[in-house]
Amino acid sequence: MHISEGVLSGPVLFTGAAITAAGTAIGLKRLDYDKIARAGIISSVFFVASLIHVPIGPSSVHLILNGIAGLLLGWGAFPALLVALFLQSVIFQFGGITTLGINTVIMAAPAVICYYLFSSMLQKKPYITMPAAFAAGFLSVLLSAVLVGAALMFTEEGFFNVAALVVAAHIPVMIIEGIITAFCIAFLKQVQPEILAKSLA
Amino acid sequence: MKQDYKLYFHNRIKISCLFLFISAYLMINAGYAYAHRVTIFAWVEGDTIHTESKFSDGKAVKGGDIIVSGLQGKQLLKGKTDDHGEFSFRIPEKTAMKLVVLAGMGHRGEWTIPLDEIQPSAGEPAEPADLQKKTVSGSEIKPEIEPALNLNPNNFQFALEKALDRKLSPVIRMLAELREPKGPAIHDILGGIGYIFGFVGIAAYFNYRRKKTDL
Numbered sequence: 001m002h003i004s005e006g007v008l009s010g011p012v013l014f015t016g017a018a019i020t021a022a023g024t025a026i027g028l029k030r031l032d033y034d035k036i037a038r039a040g041i042i043s044s045v046f047f048v049a050s051l052i053h054v055p056i057g058p059s060s061v062h063l064i065l066n067g068i069a070g071l072l073l074g075w076g077a078f079p080a081l082l083v084a085l086f087l088q089s090v091i092f093q094f095g096g097i098t099t100l101g102i103n104t105v106i107m108a109a110p111a112v113i114c115y116y117l118f119s120s121m122l123q124k125k126p127y128i129t130m131p132a133a134f135a136a137g138f139l140s141v142l143l144s145a146v147l148v149g150a151a152l153m154f155t156e157e158g159f160f161n162v163a164a165l166v167v168a169a170h171i172p173v174m175i176i177e178g179i180i181t182a183f184c185i186a187f188l189k190q191v192q193p194e195i196l197a198k199s200l201a
Numbered sequence: 202m203k204q205d206y207k208l209y210f211h212n213r214i215k216i217s218c219l220f221l222f223i224s225a226y227l228m229i230n231a232g233y234a235y236a237h238r239v240t241i242f243a244w245v246e247g248d249t250i251h252t253e254s255k256f257s258d259g260k261a262v263k264g265g266d267i268i269v270s271g272l273q274g275k276q277l278l279k280g281k282t283d284d285h286g287e288f289s290f291r292i293p294e295k296t297a298m299k300l301v302v303l304a305g306m307g308h309r310g311e312w313t314i315p316l317d318e319i320q321p322s323a324g325e326p327a328e329p330a331d332l333q334k335k336t337v338s339g340s341e342i343k344p345e346i347e348p349a350l351n352l353n354p355n356n357f358q359f360a361l362e363k364a365l366d367r368k369l370s371p372v373i374r375m376l377a378e379l380r381e382p383k384g385p386a387i388h389d390i391l392g393g394i395g396y397i398f399g400f401v402g403i404a405a406y407f408n409y410r411r412k413k414t415d416l
Contacts, residue, residue, distance in 0.1 A: 006309055083396075084397065
């Protein structure tokens with residue numbers, strides 16, 4: 001879901017960059033001393049997760065893990081994913097520098113939405129936590145796919161065609177991400193419950 | 202107290218198991234190449250340009266749009282890649298060209314063919330019959346001398362180029378595959394993670410300074 005350079009029009013790129021700047025500012029403001037290390041870990045996980053290629057489906061897709069990023073970081077997902085995407089574009093040439101803004105919005109905005117929707121449910125009993133985490137993993141990828149469609153609709157043949165294509169290509173990833181997110185959250189709840197408790201800040 | 206220690210130890214084992222699992226998974230996957238980037242490679246063969254488009258994991262781009270344009274942006278022709286990600290076309294104009302492949306979902310690759318790669322014979326259809334006619338009218342070697350062999354310089358050059366193209370095309374193909382990046386190397390990945398930890402350090406430092414001045 002990394003949009004390459006030279007595909008999008010100027011206004012889209014500019015809007016993406018502006019939203020990313022705003023989101024990163026909010027995220028940095030909310031990152032306190034404890035959360036910095038966590039943001040760093042999530043950032044590295046995201047950085048590596050994009051290399052794990054899911055060999056199912058028609059196109060080439062990979063893990064995204066922005067659901068976990070959102071649940072654990074809230075607005076902090078913006079700076080964390082911005083850093084990871086920047087390094088991906090510099091080191092691996094995924095995406096590009098000019099599309100960094102829009103790519104960050106595509107990944108981080110769903111993360112923040114999932115944070116508001118699901119993070120309060122993580123304190124509850126396991127039978128609520130697991131489905132909530134699954135939904136967060138699933139929904140964040142779905143929303144990212146829809147955002148890719150929205151970003152591309154100004155250049156390609158229309159929003160619904162592109163969005164449907166991107167969503168269809170990512171259905172396996174959505175399910176896998178949902179499962180991974182559910183197990184990660186369950187694992188963290190058992191091992192380091194304070195990570196989830198503090199994420200409500 | 203002892204109980205605490207036991208629990209702590211238990212957690213440590215769990216965490217290391219998870220870590221081992223993740224690293225093992227990464228190691229297994231390190232053998233694959235990864236997909237994100239789309240590359241297009243093009244080479245000239247006589248009066249035809251062949252292109253090959255791939256995702257960076259080696260999967261061919263099927264049914265991707267190829268747009269051929271001049272360097273000034275004038276569109277020359279358009280086409281679609283076949284099931285092997287290949288698309289060939291006759292040189293439409295004797296100019297340097299930019300080839301763009303659009304593989305959908307924001308994937309895009311680019312290749313430029315400079316003017317000197319497009320051979321001088323490329324513009325006109327260089328059929329041997331044509332050449333023969335031309336050389337009859339203005340040649341030093343009379344065609345009657347060696348009519349069967351046609352060994353005048355122009356024809357010879359044409360034949361040579363054709364043979365070279367044919368012989369070299371596997372080599373060019375191999376070069377294209379070598380040029381293809383094999384996905385991120387392990388040191389790239391570790392380097393990136395190192396950068397992120399560096400950023401964490403910087404952030405912690407500034408956070409600490411801010412706290413200190415607040416006190």
